[in-house]
Amino acid sequence: MSKEEIHHPTAKQYFRIAMVLSVITAIEVAIFYLEFLGYWMVPILVVLSTGKFALVAMYYMHLRYDHKLFTYLFVSGVVLATVVIFAIISLFSFGIGRW
Amino acid sequence: MLNFNTLKQATPLVLTLLISLVLIACYPEHNQSTFDAAGPVAEKQLNVFWWILIGAAIVFVIVEAALAYAIIKYRRKDESETPKQTHGNAKLEIVWTTLPALMLIIIAIPTINTLFYAAEPPKHALEQHTLKAIGHQWWFEFRYPSPLDENKEIVTANEVYIPVGYPISIELDSVDVIHSFWVPKLAGKVDMVPAEGNKMWFEADEPGVYYGQCAEYCGDSHANMRFRVVAVPENEFNDWLAYQSAPAIESPDALALSGQEVFKSAGCSGCHALKTVVNKGSKGRIGPNLTHVASRRHLAAGVLTNSEDGGPVNDSYLQENLRNWIKDPNSIKPGNIMSAQGVVYTDPDRKLTEEEISALVGYLTTLK
Amino acid sequence: MSTDVHNNNTHEDHDYTTTGLNHRKMLMWAFLGSDCMFFGALIATYLVYQGKSLVGPYPIDVFDIPVTSVSTFVLLMSSMSMVLAYAALTQNKINGFRIWMASTAIMGATFIGFQVYEFSSFSTFHVDIESCAEQKVKYGKFDDYEAELCSNAKEDHVETHDGLKPQTNLFGTTFYTLTGFHGAHVTLGIVWILSLLFLSYKKGMITPERHLDVDLAALYWHFVDVVWIVIFTVIYLFGVFPFPGS
C-alpha cells in the first residue's frame, strides 16, 4: 500500500542475489584454504563478508528502497557495535591483558 | 521569609567552604590526607590537583556569579512585562565553547605528564628495592627479594619497611578479588587485579609511618584492610630486613613453650608460617606470616594498635590485642577467613580454652 | 468537530504517522539496531578471549569448516526463501507464500540441526594421538601449529580434556554462548515463521494488505542471517587462524 513496493525487486532478482551470496561464501571458504595469503586473509575476508552483509541488508531487508530513517536506526547500531568491539580489543591488547 | 537573598548569600558560603576544604584537608595530623604529599609521586599528583582546582574555582565563580547576578537583576517586577525575545547569539556561543576547551587542553598537559611519570619507576630504581604486595581478603602480604639468595624471598605482612630516598617499585597481585594498594601520602592507588597483577612505584622523602588502606571494595571487611608503610634510613632498613630473615625465636619460657604446642595442635600452623624465607614465587599461606608478629605496631591489618602514637611496640597492648583477636576474630574483623575456616572457631568442640588462649598469647608475644 | 470518543483502535497500520512510516516497522528496525549491540558485546567477549584458553581443545581442533560452510549456505538460502515468501504474499500468491515459508522454516531447522550436531560433536571431541596425522590431512594447513598441537596432545590433551564443554576453557565458554544465542534467535524466528504459516490457514489473517506481519518476521530473519555472516567469518574462518599469542 505504500510506494515502496513498486520498486521491490522481482523473485528473479532475489534469486540472483542469493547466487551472488553463495558464490562469495564459496570464495571465502576457498580463500581460507589458500595458506600462502597469511595475514592478508583477514582484510580480504572482512571485505567479502561486509559485502554479503550489505547485500542482505540492502536487498533482502530492502533498506535500499525504504526510508533513510530505517537505515539510520540500523546502521547506528552496526557502527557502534563495531567501534565498541575494536575499542575493547585494543584496550586488552596494550593494557594489562597478555596479548 | 526565605527568598532569593538567601541564594545570594549562599555563594560566599560555598566559597568559604571551598577554602576551608584546603585548610582542613591540609592539616598534617590527617593520616591519609592527599594534601600532605611525602614523596615525589604524590607531590606531582597533588600539583595537578592544584591546577584543576584553580581552573574549577574560576569556572565556579564565573558561572555561579553570572547565575546569581541574573537571578537578582532580572526578577519579574511587573506581571504584564514581556522581555525582549532573544533566541540566541552565535558569537557568544562560540566563545563559551572554545574557552572551556582551551582551559581543558591546558590542564591536560600536566595531567598526561604526571600520568607517564607515575607509570614507570625512574631509571635509577634498584633491583633490590622491588617488592611484591599481594592482596588477601583482608590483609596484605609483602615480599622482599632476599639480599643473600636471589632465588629466595622474605615474607612479611601488613607492615612494610622501605628505605628513605629510594624509588621503590612494587609488583601488585591478588589471590582472591580485586584490592587496591593505596598510601595517600606516597602515591595514588593502583588496583591489585587477580591474575593480571599491576605495578607501581613510590618514594618517601622523610622517615615516618605512612598509612595505607585497601581502596577497592573487596567484601565484608574491606573497611578493615589497612597497612602501614614505615620509611627508615637505609642502614636501618638493611638491619630490619636481616632481622626479618631470621626464623622465629624459640623462647625457653614455659608459657611460650606450651603456646607453641597449642599453635600446632589448634591448627594455627596450617595457615600461619613461622619462617620468612621462602622460594621466589612460592604460594603464600592463607594467613599472615607470624614469624615476627610481635615486632609489628599493628595487629590484624592495621586495625588493632600495639603501640602508643606509632611508637615502639608496647607488650601489654600487644597481649591484650592478641587475646581479643584469638578469642573472637570475627568481632574485630567481620567475615574474616580465620574465624570462617579455622577449625577452633567453626567446631564448637574444639573451641580454645582460656588457658590455651593465654598460652598462645604468651607464645606469640615472644615472636619479636 | 465531534468530540465523542469511540473506544476502538484502528489497526496501527492505518493510523496517521508523521513520517508516513509504519510504527511497527520502525520498532523492528530500532530493535535490530539494538540487537547489534547485543551481538557486539558477545563478539567482543569472544575476541578478547581468543587465544587465551589455558587448555584445549582450541578452535583449530574442533572446527570443521566444510560442515559449517554447508550450514552457512543453508541459512543464506533460507533468507532467499523468506524474501520469496514475502514477494509471493504481496502478489497474493498465498500458496507460493506457504511453500516458501515452510521451506524457510525447514532450512532454519536444518541450520539448527547442524548446530546441534556441531555442539554435540565438539563436546565429545577428544584429541587422539594416533589420529593426529589424520587431523593434519583434514585441515591441510598451518602445519607447524598442528604439529605443535599434536605434540601437546601427547602430553596433556587426551586424558585431561575430553571434549569441549562450555566449562572446559574460555573458548568453550565464549563459543557456546555466542553461537548459542544466535541459535536461540534462529529458533525464535522459526517459531515466528511457523506461527505465521499457521495463521495463513485462518481466513483473513495473512493477506497482501497485511503483508507487514510477514515483512517484520522477514526483517528479523534476515538480521539473524547477517549476524551469522559475521560469526562465520570472525569466529570460524579467523578462529583457526593462528593469531599472535594464540
Next chain:
Amino acid sequence: MSSLPIPVPNIKISRPVNPTGIWSWITTVDHKRIGIMYGITAFILFLSGGIEATIMRLQLAGPELDIVSAAIYNQLFTMHGTTMIFLAIMPLSAAFFNYLIPLQIGARDVAFPRLNAFSYWTFLGGALMLKLSWIGGATDAGWFGYAPLTSIDQNPGKGIDFWILSLQILGVASLGSAFNFIVTIINLRAPGMTWMRLPLFTWMSFITAILLVLAFPVITVALIELTFDRYFAFNFFNVANGGSVVLWQHLFWVFGHPEVYILILPAMGIVSEVLPVFSRKPLFGYATVVLAGAIIAFMGWMVWSHHMFTVGLGPVANTVFTITTMLIAVPTGIKMFNWIGTIWGGSLKLNTPMLFSLGFIAMFLIGGLSGVMHAVSAHDAQQQDTYFVPAHIHYVLFGGAIMAILSGIYFWFPKFSGKMYSEREGKLHFWLMMIGQNVTFFPMHFVGLDGMPRRIYTYAEGMGWDLWNAVATAGVFILIAGFLVMINNLGRHWRNGPTATNDPWDARTLEWSISSPPPHYNFEEIPVVRSLDDWWETKYGTHEKAVPVSGSSDDAHNSDIHMPQPSYWPAVTSLGLFVGGYGIVFNDLLFPYLFAGIGLLITVIGVYAWSLEPVNDPE
C-alpha cells in the same frame, strides 16, 4: 475496519470493556495513567533508597559505630546505589516520558499503548524482585558488581542472583519503553511539529531513548555472562581458567557511562522547559542546546574507561580517556551557558519549579566540576574509590537529576492533578533541599581528599574524618524534613487543593493548551504546529509563519477519536517474566527450573494473546 475472526480455536480473546476500580488500572493503556503509576511507584522506591542511605549515614556518623553490621552495610550501599539509579531516577524519568511526550508532540497516545503498559508492569516486577531480596540477604557487591566478588565462590547467597535477574527484567522494561518512545517521537508528531520545533524535553528524551536501546544490550550480555558463570560454571570471569575480571569492568562501564547520561539528559530537558517559562523568554540557542545534547550522548560512548583509571590500563589508554572525558565538559558547558543566557534579560518569576531549576544549575555545576577533577586521571589515582566519588555522584545525581525532577514535578503538578500546590511550602522544600544537600554531600569532598575510602562500614578514630562525617549525617535530616514537607504539600493538595487553570504558568508548549488534567484523548483536535513554542506563539500571536511548514490537520484523521482499548495481556506477560525471574533464582526448588518454565509459559501465552487479541472490540 470490521472485526477479525478469532484465530485460536475455541479460545476467545477479548479485551476488557470499561473496567473499573483496580482492574481499570491493571488493564489501562492510557499513557497518562501509566505515567502517574510510574511516578508514584518510583517515588516510593526513591524513599526506600533514601531510607537505606539514612541508615548508612547513621552508621558513619562517628568512628567505630555499631548500628548495622558490616554485612548489612555492604548490602545497604549496594541496594541504595542500584535502587536510586534503576528504580528511582530512571523510572521517574520514564514517568515524565509517559505523561508528557504525547502531550508535547500533540498526540493522543504513544505508538504502542500496550507495550507501554507492559513496560510499567515489568518495571514493577523487577523493582519488587530487587527490593524483596532484602529478605534473606540482598546483593552486596556494589552497584557495579565487580567480578570476582559476584562469583559463586565469593558470594554463594541468592542476593547476587536477585540483583542479576531484577536488572535483566528492568532492562526489558527500559528497552520496551525506549523503543516505544523512539517510534512515538518519530512518528506521532502533530502536523507541523518538525524536528526543530520539538520541545526540548522531548528532544532530550529522544536522545535518551536512543542511548538506552544501544546501552542496555551490553549490560544484558554482561549479566548473562555472569549468570552462566554462577549457574553453570562457565569461565567468563573465572581467573583460574584464564578469564579476566577486567572484562566485566569494560562491559559494565560501556553500559554504565552512557547510563549516567541516560539519567541526566531527561533532567536537562526538564530544566530547558522550565527556565524559558518562568523567564518569559525562549530558550537561548535552541539548536545549540539540542546539538549539545546529541554530542554529549555521542561522546558518552568514548569515555567509559575513566571509571578504570587505576585498573592498570596503562598511561596511553588513560591519556586517551582523560582527553575524551574532559571534552565532554564542553557540550555540557554549552548547555549551562545557554541556560544562563535564557534567564539573562528575562523576566524571572521565582516559583518553586523555577527555584529547583536554578538550583539544578548551581548544584550540577559543582558535580560537573568534580567530574572534570576525576577526569584528571593523574590525580584520580588519589580520588578513585574515595568519598570524593560519592561527592561527585550526589552532586550530579541529587543536585542534578533529582533537583530537575523535583522541578518537573512541581511544574507539571497542576497539569496532571488539576490542582495547585502551596507555593509557600514548595519554597520551603526547595530551601531545605538546597541546604540539606550541601550539608550532606559537600563534606564528602573533604573526607574523600582526606583519604577516606568509599564503601567502608566503619573507620578508625583519629583519621580526621569524624567531624565531616557527623556533619554529613546531620544533613540527611534536613533532606528528610524537606521530603516530608513535599509529601505533605503535594499529597494534601492533590486531593483538595485549589483547582488549577489550564495554563497557570503562562507556558509555552502544547500540553498547556488543553485542560488540567487533560482529557482521556488529550487533544480534541490534533493541533497544527506552526512554530517552536507553539502555544506561546499562539497566545501572543507571534507565529513564525501563518501556515505550517508541512501537513494539515486533515492528515491526522481528526474526524474520529480512536482510543486504544484496555488489555490484560501486558500485565500477564510481565507477570510471566516476574515468575520466571523467581524461578531462575530458586532454580533448585521442587523441580529444577520448574517455575522458570511456568514463567516462560505465562509469557508465551501473554505474547500470543497480545498479538492475536482484536485490535478493536469484538463486543
